[in-house]
Amino acid sequence: MKRVQVISDSGSKKDDNRFTYTKLNSPNALDDYDINIIDLNNDYLWRNEDNSNKAINKSNDFRSISKMIKNSKKSQIVVMLPQNVDFRYYYNRVYGSYEYTKPLKDMIPNMTVIIGGLTSSIKKCSIAFENTLTEVGQEEIPAAFYFEDNPFVGKTYSIRSGKMTTVLLDDIYYTTLELSNEKRIVAFLRFIGLLEEKAEIPDWFENIVMFDDQKQKTIIQNSKKQIADLEEQINLSKEVLNSNSKYKSILYTTGDELVDVVKEILSDMLGIDLSGFVDEKKEDFNFELKGKIYIGEVKGVNHNVKRENVSQLDLHVNGYLDDNTDKTQNDIVALLIINHQKNKDPKDREPVNGQQVKLAEKYGSLIVETTMLLELYSDYKSGTITRDAIIELFDQVGLLEYKYHNIEHSVIQNNRAKRENAWLFLVFIGTVFDYDFVILCYNNSKCNV
Template identity: 40%
Template sequence: MKIQYINNFSISINEKFIFEKHEFTSNNFDNPFSLDEFDINIIDLNSIWENSNSENIYDIDIMNDLKSLKDMMANSKKTIFLLIIPFNQQYRYTKHSIRGKYTSYEILKDIILQFSKIPEFLLGRNFNVGFLKYERTQTFITNEDLLYADFYFSGINEFLTKSNSDKITTIKLKDKIYITTLNFCFNSEFFAKNIINFLKKINLIEDQTIIPEWIYEINLLNDKEKKQEINNQIAIIKDAQIKIKDAQEILKKNLHFKSILYSTGDELVNVVFEILEKILDYNLSDFKDNNHEDFLIKKPDITFIGEIKGVNGSIKSANISQLEVHYRSYLDELEEEKIEEKVKALLIINPNKNRKLEEREKVHQDQINLATRNGSLIIQTYDLLKIFEAFEQKKLTTEKIEEIFINKIGLLEFEKDFE
């Protein structure tokens, strides 16, 4: 029997092992093998309950992987599916964009109707969200082996396993689809044993003579050569998987920064803050937006005051004038407090945000002239990204960037100003 265990545990990157002659392959949701290569595919919904963006259950971080898996399931022809309902755990959502910590959480038992939408999404309307109820139970899968569950199925007539308290913990949903609430503890040394005993109990595996472990230690025929060949290829695959995962993480991070080419509002401001903090070596976490300027960066020799905007159309004179109002207001405050300070106004703007870069309008000369007269500097988000790219590649220093920001007025053009 070939079994693929699909889960969200970081340790399982194409991990393979044999138990009682059954071959287990463990893969994450983002890299499962073709489902029909296996007799049984076990889909474990534990440890997927994180949502960096919102409370909406359909926005959980692995939703794209689940969509791909759903398509694979729909296109499979022969494999059997076992879906594992998660144990009671936290659903963490809304990650702080700067600190990287989740700000909110719910316990799954308190949001059964919401979290049940994920198995319903994978299985279609055959899975009724009203099936699940919360109650901690114990179920014997053999005379000695006991498994725990935090949820059970209600309103079901036919079942495959029941708890000691007569609660249904495993059902057959339809042909080739089984669902269980039992917790198999992947990190436990008994995981494979529990899975096999469970599959035997629900008649997906027939009891056969167990191959003794010592037989695998005997090398005859060309065993030794083939074992070495397998180990070599597994090492290559693991290395490739790690490199792919690392590259995917970098691309995901790059996509986060590239969002300033289409975003607006707080989303735009937060990412621009991250970039400014890096390229100007400054901490903006203490900055408070008092509905005046969008940022204030006080360096030893210069203070940068600025506006951050994302607009559907081209840059307007009103955008530059608004920056000038905040600039003059800040100068008035300095004068009242009798503080001498060199100040430079920056307008960081994402114009034509819904258009491709090559289709965006050039900044009109009137707006460039107005910024020049005001002594301010317009920085389009694409040019800010190019500066950030050069900084990350160590082609630009903070000192050089500050120098350009201080001395340049009108419109910043990366290709010309950072030659």
């Protein structure tokens, strides 16, 4: 059913929830409704505290609604004129009552002027008093006034006298009918064509199966199941994407947000539990794995790796060794996991400065870029690399230079210090054996030194 707003000061007259009732001083937007009915048939509306019957106390409300009507682009407007109620004016504040009373039938010109403050086109109409009945559907609705000698479009007429009781003028419906309840209003709106007459579907109708009803119902049922399955898959995929985005966030985050995700990645890859780690504002993580103590510093910075970043990790390592005199540097795996140049796209980031790599080698620590950590984690999740291989990769110094080669337990890249030692050893061997073969062997990484 169309949306209908009844603007009235006569209070709620709801028969059901089909209509919205608002007051003259606070109506809702007219174009929020298909039909707006302005009900002027209210005793309290036709009053004026001043000594005049040419205005009402609600004149300001009329002016506001008049502007709303002019600005309405699509709503149908129906104005319900009053019945022959008494107009009361000149309020006596001592006695708390009005001094004068006059029936509206005796002041029709002034009534028309007052309504003209709401909709000016009413002034084109000639209104006369006469009690009539108008048949609207199955209803006989009374009216105290009618429109006489008007060259306008009539919509309803009284039963026997044929007096015009509803007129369409400048796209506004004016009616003198006493539409005192929703039953009458619905009958009236249907009669003038603003509401479509539709038969109510009976309960038994749903059980009538003809043509290809069953086939179409089956298609609908199957399609709904497919949609439900697809929506479930979409939700699962969204959850995975959200999880992936969380891990990828280590490419731009810093602080606790970065530390928490890095610890989650390490916990999964290395099979450890960092939930019990207490952050004492020293290292960002500390755990034991396969006889080694892992001490880690996690940083997110806009610049490249600096000396102080590497040195800070070394301070944590030395602090640990001071507190644990039974441990040595060989027992420590020191990791600087750093999201450097985080304000840049990873592909535009400069390589880690060689001086900081040498400093890490000197301190016996390993610089792990978050870009490299993500590569490791992605390959771990896909089964390309195993946990043991990752543990071996972390047991180096300098800069982690992981390249995925579909291997499992072998270490992919040796650290720079081991390469230098290997090179010296090969040079020595080359003096004894075939030097060219030894060089070829080293360059192809086929020698196991």
